Amino acid sequence: MTEYGRSPGSEPWHPSDPLYGDQGWEGQQQYPQQQYQQQAPYGHQDPYAQQQTYAGGPYEQQQSHDPQQYPQDYGQQYGEQQYGQSAGYDTPGYPAQQYDATWETGQAAMPYNAPPADPYGGQQPDLYGTPEAYPPPQPPGRRRAPQQQPVTDWDAEPEEENHPFFTGEDAPGNESERYDDDAYDDDYDDEPDGRRSGRRGGKNGRGGKGEKGKKAKNGMACLVVAVVLVGGVGGVGYVGYKFWQGRFAEAPDYTGAGSGDVQIEIPRGATGYDIGNILKKNGVVKSVDAFVSAQQKNPKGQSIQAGVYTLKKEMSAESAVSMMLNPASQSNFVIPEGKRNVWVYEQIDKRLELKPGTTQGIAKAKANELGLPDWAKNHKNVKDPLEGFLFPASYPVAKGGKPEDALRKMVSRANQEYAKFDLEAKAKELGVDGPWELVTIASLVQAEGTSHDDFRKMSEVVYNRLKPSNPQTYGGLEFDSTYNYIKNQSTVDLSLTALRKYENPYNTYYVKGLPPGPISNPGIEAMTGTVEPTHDGWYYFISLDGKTSQFTKTNAEHQKLVEKFNESRKN
Known part of the structure; x- marks a missing residue:
């Protein structure tokens, strides 16, 4: 098969054949004048029409034609413009419908009177429904090579990492290698588009001016890494030191029994660390850890009770624990059973170093603000509204405190104790x-x-x-x-x-x-x-x-x- 012709033979040629109008080899194909006149492109008349006859059967060649005189654009214009290539071989003696082109295209041959197949081998019909939807493909001789797309920046290969940390180059400040800034810049001045490359820290790059910017940035990166490493090592060392100190080193502590007097109030529920903090704050012991350690070593150390203690300043933790376990050092204010309020007021004034009568005056003025229950208020002819509510017990009343604070603790304790007896029900019963x-x-x-x-x-x-x-x-x-x-x-x-x-x-x-x-x-x-x-x-x-x-x-x-x-x- 030639590129544009057909194989020789007198096989009938149906007008729907894509190469209808082609003479085949040596002009041996015949075609009727009427069909050719209808199918000829651009309205051209066949100059050889009077020399062809129709016999009611196969077309017969009446006159041979010189291929040079036959218009060459018939087959080319019709076949090439519509399909872009020949329809394939037609073997003499076989109907055109039986031609199998799968050996060449992998597709089934297109039968006569069927819609044109996808020129690119697909079996689906044209979804647009018109032959003008797509331009006809060109024959191999006229096909253009695909237009090459310009390579853009993002299609280029990723730039190789050039940081000294990865490339092994000397960082800025290394005296083993020096560069000439001008010579280094000249190597990257001649870009194809006249631009100056900034990939290696040129004048237009991010690193400042040429190699100097690169050196400065690299030096800063190295400095940051060094600082981080030193800081990490220092942090680990500090943590390790604190761990060693807490586990194996002795806590800071005073020596001796101390000097001077200081009153310390220990609240209820205070732990060893709470007591140690109070003592350290008031200058009794040097560290909390020292006191806790001494308390744990003393067999009776956990029996330290809440209250007020008279201790010394700057005494060893061991001495502090021993003194707090001695009842003589406990200076809580204890109200005996059956004592009247007058006696309680006098003792509070003495402990707080207040003018006599100060606490009694506050008690009368603020009686309803100190926590009395409602059933204990507003009774007639009462000499002292707090009488009976300064409950007999031990209270921490130390220097620097306020009378109302001490009175409030006593009233609160009375409420707690009286609530245990369900006085409302007992009063009705009795x-x-x-x-x-x-x-x-x-x-x-x-x-x-x-x-x-x-x-x-x-x-x-x-x-x-x-x-x-x-x-x-x-x-x-x-x-x-x-x-x-x-x-x-x-x-x-x-x-x-x-x-x-x-x-x-x-x-x-x-x-x-x-x-x-x-x-x-x-x-x-x-x-x-x-x-x-x-x-x-x-x-x-x-x-x-x-x-x-x-x-x-x-x-x-x-x-x-x-x-x-x-x-x-x-x-």
């Missing part, structure tokens, strides 16, 4: 008017009782005497302690005539019933005896030795004991 009267009764029991064993009997005496219908006192208490309270004294040498004439709400010889409020600060046992009285019928009591009390049920029995007591006083 027939008294609320918790306030129960605290008042407990203060009487605390003041009159001589031992803890007396409290339950003493509270029964109070309840029995308060009954208006009792045949002994008819509702009168007649306790010496209430008279002594209002007189701010403690004595047993009292005249019955003077007692009955002294008019005061607290004088139970003058008025019946309970005094306006508590007359002392009762403790836990007195409160326990108050809410759990005996039921033996006791109305009277007397202490012959000042240590124990004797109880009787009638006035006659009581008078016998009074005479016995008076005889002991004379002797």
Whole structure:
């Protein structure tokens, strides 16, 4: 097969053949004049039309034509413009429909009267539906080579890393190699487009001016790396030192027993480290670790209690632990059971080195701001609203503190302890008017009782005497302690005539019933005896030795004991 012709033979040529109009080899192909005239491109007439006849069968050549006289553009214009190549071989004696071109193209041959196949070998029809949708491909002889795309910067190979850290070149400042800046720059001045390359730190590059910029940047990078390495090594060394010091080195510590006095307050729940911090802050020990170590080495070190301690300054940790375990160093303010508020105020003024009367004045002015419960407020004829609420216990009252802070701690402790007894329910059970009267009764029991064993009997005496219908006192208490309270004294040498004439709400010889409020600060046992009285019928009591009390049920029995007591006083 030639590039543009067909194989020789007299095989019929159908007009739908892509090479219709081609003479084949040596002009042996025949074609009808009418079909050629219709298919000839650009409206040209075939000059050889009168020499061809149609026999109703295969086309026959009537006259041979000189290939040079035949218009060469027929097959080229029609076949090349429409398909760009010949249709392939037609073997004589075989119908065109049976021609198999798969050996050449890998595609099935296109049958007659079928739509043109994809010239690039695809089986899908033209989706646009028109032959003008795509330009006809050119034959191999006229095809142009694909246009080469210009190589852009991003298509180029990645620039090779030229940092001295990776290339092994000497960093700036290395005296083993020096460069001539001008000579170095000239090597990169002659770019094809007249530009000066900036890849190696030229004048237009990022590294400043030529090689100097590169050297400066490389030097800075090396400096940063060196600083990081040194810092890392230093950090590791510091951590290692601290670890060694904490594990194996002795903590800083003073030596000796110290000098001078300093009061230290240790709060409740303080740990060994908390105590060590307080001592270090006040100049007692040199380090927390030293104190904790000394506390752990002492078998009784964990028994250090909250409170105020009088210690020395700049004493060894071992000495500090030993002194805090010695009761003599503990300088907590302890309120004994049954003490009146007047005594408490005086002691606070002394400890805080305040003017006498300062704490008592603050107590009266700020009574409702110190934590009293609602049921303890706004009672009439009360001498001291805080009486009965400065609970007997140990309190840290050290120099530099404030009176209201100490009073607030005492009231808070009283609330905590009283809440354990459910005073509201107990008051209803015992027939008294609320918790306030129960605290008042407990203060009487605390003041009159001589031992803890007396409290339950003493509270029964109070309840029995308060009954208006009792045949002994008819509702009168007649306790010496209430008279002594209002007189701010403690004595047993009292005249019955003077007692009955002294008019005061607290004088139970003058008025019946309970005094306006508590007359002392009762403790836990007195409160326990108050809410759990005996039921033996006791109305009277007397202490012959000042240590124990004797109880009787009638006035006659009581008078016998009074005479016995008076005889002991004379002797």
